[in-house]
Amino acid sequence: MAYGSVVVLQDIDLAVSAAEIVAVTGVNGAGKSTLLTCLAGLRRPAAGTVSVLGGPPRDTASFWRDVALVADQPTWYPGLTTRELLELVRMTHEPLQGWCLPADELIEVFGLSARADASPLSLSSGQRQRLSLAAALARPSRLLLLDEPEQSLDAGFRQNLARLLRDGYADNGGAVVMATHDHDFVLAAGARQVRLSEGRIVAEGSMTGIEPMTGPNP
Amino acid sequence: MTAGSAAVADGGSAVSVAAVRSFIGQRRRRSWLDWYFGGFVLVVAALYLSDLLASPLSRLSAAGHTATQAAATQAVAGTGLVIGAAAGLLMLTQALGPLALSPADASWLLLSPLDRRAVLRRAATTAAVVAVVAGGLLGVLALAMAGPYLAPESHTLPSSWLALAAVAGAGLFLAAVAAEVLAQPAEGHRRLARGCCALVAVVALAEAVLGERLTVVSHAITSGFGGLSTAAFGTIAVVALALAAVAVALTWWLLPQFPAGVLRTDSARAGRALTAAAFLNLPLLAWIAEDDHWRGRLLPSRPWPKLPPAMALAWADWRRLGRRPGSLAVLAVSTVVPALGGAAITGHARGYVIAAALLAGALAAGTQGTTGSKRDLNDPALRRMLGVDAGPALTARAVLPALLATAWLTVALTLLAALGVLAGWLWPLLGLAAGPALAAAALRMARTAPINPAEPGIDTPMGTYYPWMITRLVSLLFALISVYPALRAVRAGHVQGSTFTSQLIWSAVVLGGYLMIAGHGNLPFARGPRYRDCRTNCGGVRGAVRRGHRLDGPDRRRDLRKVHPAHGCARVRLNEVFRRETARLARSRGLEVPNLRAAAHPADHLVAGNTMLVGELLKLLDVDLIRQFPQHLVSLLRVPKPTQKASEPLPAIWHQYHPRSKEPSQPLISPTS
Numbered sequence: 001m002a003y004g005s006v007v008v009l010q011d012i013d014l015a016v017s018a019a020e021i022v023a024v025t026g027v028n029g030a031g032k033s034t035l036l037t038c039l040a041g042l043r044r045p046a047a048g049t050v051s052v053l054g055g056p057p058r059d060t061a062s063f064w065r066d067v068a069l070v071a072d073q074p075t076w077y078p079g080l081t082t083r084e085l086l087e088l089v090r091m092t093h094e095p096l097q098g099w100c101l102p103a104d105e106l107i108e109v110f111g112l113s114a115r116a117d118a119s120p121l122s123l124s125s126g127q128r129q130r131l132s133l134a135a136a137l138a139r140p141s142r143l144l145l146l147d148e149p150e151q152s153l154d155a156g157f158r159q160n161l162a163r164l165l166r167d168g169y170a171d172n173g174g175a176v177v178m179a180t181h182d183h184d185f186v187l188a189a190g191a192r193q194v195r196l197s198e199g200r201i202v203a204e205g206s207m208t209g210i211e212p213m214t215g216p217n218p
Numbered sequence: 219m220t221a222g223s224a225a226v227a228d229g230g231s232a233v234s235v236a237a238v239r240s241f242i243g244q245r246r247r248r249s250w251l252d253w254y255f256g257g258f259v260l261v262v263a264a265l266y267l268s269d270l271l272a273s274p275l276s277r278l279s280a281a282g283h284t285a286t287q288a289a290a291t292q293a294v295a296g297t298g299l300v301i302g303a304a305a306g307l308l309m310l311t312q313a314l315g316p317l318a319l320s321p322a323d324a325s326w327l328l329l330s331p332l333d334r335r336a337v338l339r340r341a342a343t344t345a346a347v348v349a350v351v352a353g354g355l356l357g358v359l360a361l362a363m364a365g366p367y368l369a370p371e372s373h374t375l376p377s378s379w380l381a382l383a384a385v386a387g388a389g390l391f392l393a394a395v396a397a398e399v400l401a402q403p404a405e406g407h408r409r410l411a412r413g414c415c416a417l418v419a420v421v422a423l424a425e426a427v428l429g430e431r432l433t434v435v436s437h438a439i440t441s442g443f444g445g446l447s448t449a450a451f452g453t454i455a456v457v458a459l460a461l462a463a464v465a466v467a468l469t470w471w472l473l474p475q476f477p478a479g480v481l482r483t484d485s486a487r488a489g490r491a492l493t494a495a496a497f498l499n500l501p502l503l504a505w506i507a508e509d510d511h512w513r514g515r516l517l518p519s520r521p522w523p524k525l526p527p528a529m530a531l532a533w534a535d536w537r538r539l540g541r542r543p544g545s546l547a548v549l550a551v552s553t554v555v556p557a558l559g560g561a562a563i564t565g566h567a568r569g570y571v572i573a574a575a576l577l578a579g580a581l582a583a584g585t586q587g588t589t590g591s592k593r594d595l596n597d598p599a600l601r602r603m604l605g606v607d608a609g610p611a612l613t614a615r616a617v618l619p620a621l622l623a624t625a626w627l628t629v630a631l632t633l634l635a636a637l638g639v640l641a642g643w644l645w646p647l648l649g650l651a652a653g654p655a656l657a658a659a660a661l662r663m664a665r666t667a668p669i670n671p672a673e674p675g676i677d678t679p680m681g682t683y684y685p686w687m688i689t690r691l692v693s694l695l696f697a698l699i700s701v702y703p704a705l706r707a708v709r710a711g712h713v714q715g716s717t718f719t720s721q722l723i724w725s726a727v728v729l730g731g732y733l734m735i736a737g738h739g740n741l742p743f744a745r746g747p748r749y750r751d752c753r754t755n756c757g758g759v760r761g762a763v764r765r766g767h768r769l770d771g772p773d774r775r776r777d778l779r780k781v782h783p784a785h786g787c788a789r790v791r792l793n794e795v796f797r798r799e800t801a802r803l804a805r806s807r808g809l810e811v812p813n814l815r816a817a818a819h820p821a822d823h824l825v826a827g828n829t830m831l832v833g834e835l836l837k838l839l840d841v842d843l844i845r846q847f848p849q850h851l852v853s854l855l856r857v858p859k860p861t862q863k864a865s866e867p868l869p870a871i872w873h874q875y876h877p878r879s880k881e882p883s884q885p886l887i888s889p890t891s
Contacts, residue, residue, distance in 0.1 A: 040329075042479035059478050061230045061331040074325035075489070079246030085326075088241060092330045094232045 008034045009045070009199045018142070021165060021176040023186040026196035032179035033071070035196070036145045039177060040069045053142060065093065068141040070132050070149060076120040082131055083107060083116045089138045098140025099172035106134040109164065111157065126152040133161065137169065144169060146178035150185045162188035235336035238327065271359070296363025298426025304356050305419035308394050312412060314488040316345050317399045317476070324485035328478050335473040338481075342399070342473065346466065349395040350388045357387015382451040389458030396465030402484070403477050423554055517541060528610035535590045535618050549583050549622070553630040557637050569709035572639065576630055576708060580653065581697055583626035584660030587618030591664040609737030612661065616733060619660045624653025627704075644713045651718055652704040655725035658732035659697035665736070666693060700728045 009031045016022050024032045037043045038050055041057025050057055053066055080088065086103035090096060101109065107116045110130040115123055120131055129152045136144060144165075150158050165176055166189050180186060186193055195203040319328065319341050327337050361383035401407035525533055539545065556575035591612075628649030634640040666689055675684040698705070703721040707713040 037479070042477075042482070059334075059475070061333065064329050065331040069329060075321035077242055077246070077322045077326070080242065081245075084245055088238070088326065091233055091241060092238055092327065092332055 009038070009196075011200050012048070014194060014201065016175050016177055018175050019170050019173050021170050021178070021189050021191040023189070023191035023193050024177065024179045024196060025181065025183075025186070025193055030196040031199045032196060033147050036069070036071065036147050036177065036179055039143075040067060040145055042069075065140075066142040067145065068136045068139065068143070069145045069147075070136045071145070071147040073128065074132060076128075078119070078121065080119070081117045082112055082120055082123070085120060085131065086135060086138045089135045093139035096140055098142070099169065099174065100140045101137055101168075103138060106138055109160070110134045124152075126154065126157075129153055130157070137164070142174055144174060144176045144178075146176065146180075148179055148181065150180055150182040155184075158182060158185050159188050161185075162190075166190050230331055230333065233332070235327070235332050235339070238332065239340075271355075293364040295426040297360050298422045300356055300360040300363055301422035302419045302426070304353075304391065304394075305415045305422065307352060307356075308391075308398065308415045309412060309419075311345070311349075311395055312398050312402075312408065312415070314491060315341075315399075315402065315484050316395055317341055317402055317481070318485040318488035319481060321485055321489040324482050328481055328485075333474070334476060335470075338473050338476060342469065345395060345399070346392060349392040353388040353391025354384040355387070356391060357383040357385070360387065376448065378448050379451055382448070382455045386451070386455040386458040389455065389460075389462040393458065393461040393465040396462070396469045399469045400465070400472060403480050420551055423551065526614075527606045528614035531606050531611055532590060532614035532617065535587050535615065538589060539586060539618070545586060549586065549626060550629070552579055552582075553626060553633055555579060556630050557633050557639055569711055572634065573705045573708040576627060577656075577697060577701065577705065579630060580623045580627040580656045580701075581660055581663070584619040584623035584653075584656050585664060587622050588615070588660050588664035591615050591661055607737075609733070612737040613733050616657050616661060616729065620654040620657035620729070623656040623660060624650055627653045627656070640708065640711060640713075642713055644715070644718060647718050648704050648707065648713055648721060651722040651725055652701040653725075655700035655721075655728045656697065658729045659693065659700050661736070662696055662732065663693045666690065700725070 012035065014022075024035060026032055034043065038045055039052055039057065041050075041052070041059055041063065053063070057063065057067075077085065077088075083103055086106055090100075090103065107113055110133065112123075112127060112130060112134070115127060120128060123131065129149075133146075133149055136146075149161065153161065162185055170176060176189075176191075178189075178191070192206055193204070194201055317338065318324075319338070323337065358380060361379060398408075398411050401411045520537075522530065523533065556572050556579060628646050631640070631645040631649040635643060635645045676688075701721070703717055703724055707717045
């Protein structure tokens with residue numbers, strides 16, 4: 001994957017199975033976000049193949065029914081409340097076939113009960129991040145792509161989120177690929193860690209038994 | 219890479235986009251004020267537009283002219299302007315998309331199972347409607363410019379020509395916009411479209427200028443169009459409609475496959491640009507344009523030249539402009555606009571039209587060199603880190619706008635003199651004299667704060683006036699006043715030596731006065747005389763210490779004021795000198811260094827070189843994303859030990875022993891001392 005003449009990712013060989021959580025870690029500029037956008041089909045690799053759910057990423061309705069992406073901070077509709085936004089997400093993904101949580105339960109799980117009828121514009125940055133993540137779980141999907149989901153979240157909620165991804169989403173067959181800096185979060189989610197450095201995978205494995213790959217030092 | 223194995227057979231949404239939009243629309247709480255504001259803006263825009271177009275459109279019913287060379291010249295020049303304007307509008311639409319969703323739609327409706335064509339239908343329809351209206355208007359304008367030549371015996375142009383010109387213009391413009399939509403997914407195609415528009419604009423302008431002065435050219439262009447009839451206009455309209463139909467059909471076919479990644483990026487940029495335009499936030503508009511240009515580009519780093527700190531700060535603007543030869547080329551081409559405007563719009567060169575074009579063009583040229591000033595308005599981190607006062611920074615930053623405005627004005631006036639629009643050969647000298655004054659106006663415009671919609675207005679018997687309106691009006695008046703002698707001469711059409719002399723003196727007064735007044739403001743945390751002056755003033759402090767005055771304890775500041783009554787001395791320098799002197803004298807007398815109770819203000823340490831605000835450094839490194847400040851420059855800035863965060867000041871005692879001589883590396887640029 002390259003931006004013009006700048007190679008961002010190379011020699012990436014990665015497989016993610018259903019019901020698995022993979023955490024892509026690395027320093028800033030290692031290529032984590034670029035990897036996620038390649039998986040989402042928003043960027044095309046300069047060479048090689050990307051296969052998601054049995055085929056290349058397709059910018060089609062069926063692809064976006066199965067794949068959920070939480071990346072940049074979204075823009076909110078001015079007139080919708082938190083609850084209404086979650087209902088909107090569920091509406092756009094009807095029929096809801098697969099594991100997901102109803103809006104009321106998501107509001108409670110993500111600690112937004114006090115702000116359920118408030119506009120997202122009035123939420124704090126942490127609450128907005130919670131709402132973005134809640135929206136991703138308000139609709140069914142088979143692959144969840146999360147770019148730094150832990151940002152702006154307090155340590156306690158990060159543990160809750162990790163538990164929800166592990167015991168809720170993954171246990172129901174969903175795969176998660178997330179770019180993160182938080183090793184505690186990775187550990188709590190029971191994720192397989194893939195460490196990137198300068199666009200290459202330099203280590204892979206669980207948090208307790210990570211094995212370095214041959215290649216440049218991280 | 220694989221994730222899962224089974225494919226989903228049917229993934230479309232069971233809900234229509236219309237139902238989703240209805241859900242959103244029912245919950246969108248619009249007040250009557252929103253509708254009133256929107257309607258008011260439209261009415262005001264229509265009034266201004268009608269006023270602007272009244273003169274050229276009046277030619278549609280002008281008294282008949284014989285097919286003279288003057289009419290041919292006006293027709294060529296006028297249509298050249300219209301075609302150039304159309305090309306410019308196309309480039310503007312491409313900068314905004316042209317296909318772009320609202321940011322909220324791009325966030326929530328794009329990456330969903332909803333039908334992509336249905337999601338994009340509203341944006342595509344809006345773009346098409348705007349293209350039809352704009353194209354129709356441009357078509358009528360082109361006819362208005364060429365009409366008196368095409369129908370010399372008629373008192374008014376046939377109404378069928380009006381309708382056909384509107385249809386032809388609408389069709390051609392719609393086809394062009396649809397072509398831009400087709401080119402939008404591929405960056406290479408977008409560059410090609412942009413290049414074509416730029417080429418058309420340049421050719422149109424060149425044709426207009428050459429046709430104005432070289433009768434051979436205007437005759438050659440107009441001879442082919444003299445016999446145009448209603449049937450010919452009809453054929454042009456039919457061809458335009460056919461092109462538009464084909465382009466729109468292709469676009470409609472492409473919509474379901476329109477890539478989401480391109481839409482996300484373009485929608486975000488268009489949203490930011492329209493918000494900035496709505497609030498007249500020119501610095502933000504400039505930043506968006508700069509970011510769009512530089513993002514993703516890889517530039518070769520070049521060594522920073524050895525310059526004084528203030529000039530090193532200003533050198534970033536020079537380097538930026540050097541990396542954008544396209545901007546310089548556009549500036550060079552735009553010097554012909556004043557020569558073109560007067561004859562094309564009014565039939566003969568009116569002085570005030572040319573004067574207005576000269577003022578606008580020179581100001582625009584000057585503002586190309588004020589990017590650094592605009593950035594400092596929101597974030598003066600770089601200037602503080604380099605330890606450069608506001609005055610020297612502003613003076614250094616005035617050089618490039620002055621050169622650009624002077625060069626543009628000189629070339630434009632030379633062209634006017636060469637083309638015979640203005641008589642005499644003193645005009646280029648007048649440009650040399652007036653340019654520097656416009657640099658002051660360009661800097662003032664760049665340093666004007668963005669519009670704050672929440673700012674309360676000033677109620678007067680004549681109505682409510684908002685500070686931002688007054689500020690911008692003052693900037694405009696300042697620009698007018700700064701080059702008043704030159705503009706008066708242009709309007710009159712003749713220049714004398716006394717005009718040149720008076721403009722030269724006036725430019726020196728305006729620019730010098732502005733730099734003195736505007737550059738008087740110090741670094742934000744220092745008040746009073748400039749940093750440099752405090753070195754003299756604070757000599758009194760050293761003397762006071764030697765004389766054994768008490769300088770510690772709760773009364774120290776009172777004692778200091780007794781010693782040194784210059785209250786205006788910068789607290790920053792005073793504290794620094796105080797602490798050093800105290801520590802030095804204490805050690806020399808074998809005394810324990812006093813444990814100062816109050817920690818120094820972080821800003822004091824910033825100036826003294828003891829620390830660097832980590833947040834600002836990171837933000838500054840973010841700026842490097844658009845490659846305007848080479849990272850190696852920042853890396854060579856002094857980051858002495860110990861460093862601290864602004865919210866966590868270290869014990870003051872530590873800073874007594876902070877030796878400058880033990881800096882890990884010599885700074886590339888030393889603060890002004």
